[in-house]
Amino acid sequence: MDPFSALSVAAASLQLVDQLVKVTLGTQKLYEKLAAAPQQIRRKREHVEQLRDLSASIQSLFQGPHEKHDPRNQPLPSNLGHGLHSLLSKAEDELIELENILKPLDVANGDDKAVKRFWGRVKSVKQEGIIHGCLDRLKELYIQLQISLDLYHSELFSIATAQSGVALENISTLQTSMSGTITELHRKVDEQACAGAHTAELNLKSHRATHSRLDTIDASSSALQMTLSHGFSLLAGKFEQEQRKVTQELRVTRNSVELLLAGRIASKPACVAGILDDMQRQPFRQCPCQRLGVYRPLSFGSFTWNRRVYGVHYPGCSSYAAGSEDTLPRRYSLTIGRVASLSIELMFNSVRGAGAFSLPEQINFISIVADDDDCTRIPGYDRIYAAFDSIHRIHGRDTNVFDIMGLYVWDDDYSLVEKTRVKQILNQLLIDLQTDFGSGRVSGRVQTTTGRTLLHMFGGILGLLWSIQEDTLGSIKTIIELLHRHGTPINALCKHSSFSSEGTALSMFFPWLGMDENWEPGSTTFLRLLCDLGVTAAPVASEEDFLRHIVPDSTQVRLFTRIPDLAIEAGYSRLALAVVHRNIDEVQFILSQRGRYESGGSRGVTPLQLSIGWPTGMKLLLQKGANPSETVHCTVDLQDDTSLEILLDADSRLFLGVNGREKSLLEHALYRNYSLHVANGLGTNERILPLIVEALTTSRRCLMRLARSYLSDSRLRDLGWAEPQRDYPLLDSSTALDMIRQLQMRGVKIPDRIWPDSRHRSVYHTEYMIVEVADSLFQAGFDEIDIKAPDGWTPLLVNIYDYMNGVEPLKVLGWFLDHDARNLVFPELNAISLYHALAAKVATRYSNVDDEIRVWLTKILRKAACVVPRPPRDLCSCYCSDGGCSAITSLLRHQSKYMEQPRDHTGAGFLYTLWETRKRIFRLWLNVSHAFPDKQPFTDFCRFELFERLGMKHTCCQLDWWIDKSNWPLLLDRCEAAEFQQEDQYLDRTLNRVLGLYNELHAQYQNHFEVFWDAWWKVIQADVPVTFWERVQDVDNDWSRPRRVDTDIPILDEDSLETTLQRIREDVSSWVDDQIRLEDEIIEEGMAWWTSLVES
Known part of the structure; x- marks a missing residue:
């Protein structure tokens, strides 16, 4: 149904409901009058009550709650609604007729005057011509119903059919009740005609006249009932035909859609x-109600x-x-x-x-x-x-x-x-x-x-x-x-x-x-x-991800061993078959024939990997020349500490390539610990990480002993080892790599286990570090906490990236700050600082995280506030602050950008939420920025807020629309920044004028700063309102991106600027003076009360 038809149906339904209310009120009034009638008239009450119940049922048909699966209770089309409206109007007229007839009978108990009044009421009964006019209007109704059939070629025909049957049944019941009432009225008139000898002749005339009128009404009602029955029979037949036609069309349409979809899939x-x-x-x-905690059913x-x-x-x-x-x-x-x-x-x-x-x-x-x-x-x-x-x-x-x-x-x-x-x-x-x-x-x-x-x-x-x-x-x-x-x-x-x-x-x-x-x-x-x-x-060529294939391949090997020839055809060696079935005699026999271990893993899984969980076989394979480095990551994946210990004792490498990139064994173990414990909720083997930490410590100490044996102390100092005779602290990764190169130049063979990370990254460079492991490494002698990698990343910055996954990463950040991690500004990465790196996620998630996470986050910001200077970004200065993109501007900009949808089309609820959220973020900044000069954060916040409200453009940096793509601001091009600043020069002058007024009033009311601060923003909100954002669905992504919504921001031109500033000054001064006077009065009254209390 198109929107116009839907509106017409709604309007007709409202009119019909109003008419039904009138009918109900009329029947209620008649019911109340009959209740006070004499005993012989009061028996009419049952019939009228039936009429009232019938009209109420018709009204509930349109106003009552609809059952979803009952087509009879669906809204009727507009034309049919108009038809029932006319029918109910006719029923209301009939009720008024009966009321007018019954009303004089209530007092016709022998009173002559009452009898005369009754004759007047009888004469006022509607004539037959009026009834014929009603019948003509009903014929027009039938024509309108036939026209409506051409307007609804949809599934509404089936609904309309059921509803028309209900309407026919209700109207037939109404006609039957009316006929019964008229019959009863005939009988009552007969009784009244015989009620008194002195009025016999008069009652006889009244009897004949009333019978004549009632016969006319009876005949009209019968004709009306026959016409209605015939008309609705034709209507139901027509509906059935249209229903079959629409059903056939729907079936054809559904088949066409299925053929189209199937064709596209088959293509x-x-x-x-x-x-x-x-x-x-x-x-x-697990059931969603248990996983989510609260079950909330949604409509289908x-x-x-x-x-x-x-x-x-x-x-x-x-x-x-x-x-x-x-x-x-x-x-x-x-x-x-x-x-x-x-x-x-x-x-x-x-x-x-x-x-x-x-x-x-x-x-x-x-x-x-x-x-x-x-x-x-x-x-x-x-x-x-x-x-x-x-x-x-x-x-x-x-x-x-x-x-x-x-x-x-x-x-x-x-x-x-x-x-x-x-x-x-x-x-x-x-x-x-x-x-x-x-x-x-x-x-x-x-x-x-x-x-x-x-x-x-x-x-x-x-x-x-x-x-x-x-x-x-x-x-x-x-x-x-x-x-x-x-x-x-x-x-x-x-x-x-x-x-x-x-x-x-x-x-x-x-x-x-x-x-x-x-x-x-x-x-x-x-x-x-x-x-x-x-x-x-x-043969099947599998990927390098061993965890996905060890268990399936082990199962297939067990199947293949039932038919060894098939197993060999599939690419498995006899050694692999023997290892899978833990046949130590067969393994020894095969190795004795070959003389040395050969991996022979054409399927990507070697016999050594299949031996995980079988210490005896693993040791035998290692003795025969198996490479432990190809399997050590698999033991971490499978959380097998016994096999891991065997491989580490066999001098396995701790830094090697996994899935196409170099990765340390500690980094792999920490990631597996995170994925098993946090993501999957599974338990982990507590011996894995201590074994790897111990292996790293032993590896670095072995390198230091080897370096002392072949290099002089002076050469070791030149390479970066400050005190070669001491075993503490341990060498960092860069120094260890330089020493290995010097040893290789002298022809020294380097064992696999002592090779450090070739990426010049320290052992702390991992996104999933935990406090226990970091503390163990530090106690072992690794003090490379604040070392930068060649790409500019420090361990602290690496762990900032995913810090919102729980409280554990925040504890790690706090641990780094407690252990003298002072490298918190990163020139290689656009001169960002710790605050810039935390700004995006702090602003967007601070109010939604747990209390424990919020406490740890506040601690980290307070620690960093003592050592993070205001970033010197003069080359990319912006009008939003004095020294470029500061930490507070980063916090506020992210919060301004990533906001929820407006609560209504006017955006009023959104504006309130935005302003309140900015104030919440500013209160957080006040809690952690105690190292800055007094009132300086308020000035920075005021400048930024005015900058945003005037609609000026940031030239210090830009923010990506997807927060996970860039966790900190990015520098703009010099030419583009200069162009934006030239466009906003006029607005900058306006900003400086308004900010000058703020400083003037601030100096005037510095002893009442809190009162002034509240008054200032109450007045500014009226003159320069907040601009807000809305989310727009991106055509190429599932994520929504923010877009500034155009609002009616008052332009503060030079002609009106002075007037506006004067009004702001007067309003703020008036507000502050009133508050100060009120406070003084309260203090004076309190002192007077206290003085009187002391004197008494």
């Missing part, structure tokens, strides 16, 4: 399968996928809603199932869609829809992904996918049920494949852009069905042979969706073959069947 195969596989591998997630939007599930709990939660189990999953499964079916139909030229590969009602879109790394560019991908994510949110990661497939369900013990349907599915699948291959509608040679074949697509589902019921092995063999006969490549490589590697279809069967401890004889039979059919495993 570039989606990776829905990979997405669901990745999501399914994740552990079962009509076109929103995610909001439909946020109000639904996970299974196992006490608030799990049983209704969601039937509605939402079914809705999503049907929609995505149809889209997946159409995608397969277009992708493989199959008329039957996904039914060519599985049952039509049980679409296996997980295995069939091919994946592609470019899936995020597919139109509609976000909505499809949100739908699948919604299903997971409702039923959990481990249950929902198979429920939608219809193959089986999980019970509470995670056991499989409904196994009897497996054979039916396989048989139907085999029949569908034979039919489609025979007709030529599907080709077995088809491959996706990632190399996935039909066997890859069916690998997961076949392995799944076999794991449910193992006696289906013959059917599975027949299906694979059928695919092979029709050209499906058996050993084609495809890219896996979970990681950047390639593998054959055998990898699709791995999840269903079981672990080594759960190995069954049937698994060996199934694996042997695959090998007999020619399915092999080609």
